[in-house]
Amino acid sequence: MTVAAATGLPAWLVESRLAAAEESATKSMSGINRPHVALIGCGGMGKWDASNAANYGDVVAVCDVDADRAEEAVTELAKDRKAPEVVRDFRQIMARDDIDVIVNATPDHWHSLVNIAAARAGKDVYSEKPLTLTVREGRRVVEEVEQAGIVLQTGTQQRSSLRFRMAVNFVREGRIGKLRKMDVWLPAGLREGPFAPEVVPDNLNWDFWQGPAPMRPYSPKRTHTFFRYWYEYSGGTMTDWGAHHIDIANWATGFEAPSRVFGQVLTEPIPGGYTTIPEYDVRYTYPDGVALNVHSTKADSIFGAPVIEDGQRNGILFTGTEGWLWVNRGQIKASSRDVLRRDANATTSQREMSGDHMGNFFDCVHSRQRPICHAEVGHRSASMCHLGVIGLRTREPLNWDAKAERFVGRHAAEANSYLSAEMRAPYDLSFVG
Numbered sequence: 001m002t003v004a005a006a007t008g009l010p011a012w013l014v015e016s017r018l019a020a021a022e023e024s025a026t027k028s029m030s031g032i033n034r035p036h037v038a039l040i041g042c043g044g045m046g047k048w049d050a051s052n053a054a055n056y057g058d059v060v061a062v063c064d065v066d067a068d069r070a071e072e073a074v075t076e077l078a079k080d081r082k083a084p085e086v087v088r089d090f091r092q093i094m095a096r097d098d099i100d101v102i103v104n105a106t107p108d109h110w111h112s113l114v115n116i117a118a119a120r121a122g123k124d125v126y127s128e129k130p131l132t133l134t135v136r137e138g139r140r141v142v143e144e145v146e147q148a149g150i151v152l153q154t155g156t157q158q159r160s161s162l163r164f165r166m167a168v169n170f171v172r173e174g175r176i177g178k179l180r181k182m183d184v185w186l187p188a189g190l191r192e193g194p195f196a197p198e199v200v201p202d203n204l205n206w207d208f209w210q211g212p213a214p215m216r217p218y219s220p221k222r223t224h225t226f227f228r229y230w231y232e233y234s235g236g237t238m239t240d241w242g243a244h245h246i247d248i249a250n251w252a253t254g255f256e257a258p259s260r261v262f263g264q265v266l267t268e269p270i271p272g273g274y275t276t277i278p279e280y281d282v283r284y285t286y287p288d289g290v291a292l293n294v295h296s297t298k299a300d301s302i303f304g305a306p307v308i309e310d311g312q313r314n315g316i317l318f319t320g321t322e323g324w325l326w327v328n329r330g331q332i333k334a335s336s337r338d339v340l341r342r343d344a345n346a347t348t349s350q351r352e353m354s355g356d357h358m359g360n361f362f363d364c365v366h367s368r369q370r371p372i373c374h375a376e377v378g379h380r381s382a383s384m385c386h387l388g389v390i391g392l393r394t395r396e397p398l399n400w401d402a403k404a405e406r407f408v409g410r411h412a413a414e415a416n417s418y419l420s421a422e423m424r425a426p427y428d429l430s431f432v433g
């Protein structure tokens, strides 16, 4: 009780934390065939991830700050297996010895605190993308994960897709010559508003939902699904879809990050409505001069985006000195058949192999190896998207120091102010011990 009072944490959390600390040195997953899993955040993605995780472990608990959402998840998950228990505060999950693995499918502004709580409780996490809301949070998550020795997989599942992996390997092997330029098309965001405040429904704990984000009047347009279009909780389609396609483009370069970014706003948000930029073009430049142009699909690109023949403007186009390669979730195409040849003797295609993102995570839960999208990978790919968002918010050409993880040169002061976000008390780092 004395410790609880001193830390300001609930007694049950402090007690379990002390007990966990005593056991952590000896705890091993090696004897557990089917780890016990808890889902935190029961939206569409959470239910999907939890069903997927149920192939490898037993989902024993679900948690949501919206009671209706938690019940929906129980109904869905109980269809062909034992019904999971409902928990209201995710810290109660962290305190339990019988839960080994967390699926974190909360909105982006909650990702870091839940992941840090899991690290501190010694639980492995499958965390949805983008790994964090800000660059600074990302570095902190990496440090906490490494210090705790937990396994964290970021939910950027395109890295485990054969099609995207082939594209990256072929580009790196030089099959389109020297890489010159990459174009990424992402869906444009929503441009709606203004939204009038509404009465908070009984089933939702609106204060807890907002958590570390600033307190705002309730609107359904701020919560489920729509959180993506508010900078308080996310980054618009730059981070939502960018976490997938920009991640793949960056993976192909072999660089951790570009050295320059310049965002162009094509459509302004409506005052009082969603705050993220709906239509945009963002140009990144890598240290070797390779350009990465990110276009929102409704946009008539001011950088002269080429039109993909089949009109599928959602994907990645790699252009090299000797050809091009286009990849998205439905297809892979190239300037010649030879670019896409399957080479039985290829050694490089074995690079960073994973054919099943959730399976790769659970393999690592057992083996204690790092999964394909471990925390540093997730952090760097989220950072790419955050840089683009900051480019759009400052509307200035910016220089990025990837080693120091900060902007340098002109406009750096303003840009650096977007690298972190203040966490609203009590939902700061002390909330998770």
Ligand SMILES: NC(=O)c1ccc[n+]([C@@H]2O[C@H](COP(=O)([O-])OP(=O)(O)OC[C@H]3O[C@@H](n4cnc5c(N)ncnc54)[C@H](O)[C@@H]3O)[C@@H](O)[C@H]2O)c1
Residues within 6 Å of the ligand: 040, 041, 042, 043, 044, 045, 046, 063, 064, 065, 066, 069, 090, 105, 106, 107, 108, 110, 128, 129, 130, 155, 156, 157, 208, 209, 211, 223, 224, 225, 226, 227, 240
């Ligand atoms: N990997 C992918 O392809 C993919 C696809 C869609 C969504 N996502 C990601 O998954 C996450 C969830 O997306 P969604 O579309 O399911 O969102 P959603 O808004 O539908 O669901 C999020 C749920 O989390 C709950 N929640 C909020 N704060 C919580 C807290 N502190 N504790 C417990 N529950 C809390 C909400 O009440 C809500 O039910 C996002 O980060 C999103 O980027 C990934």
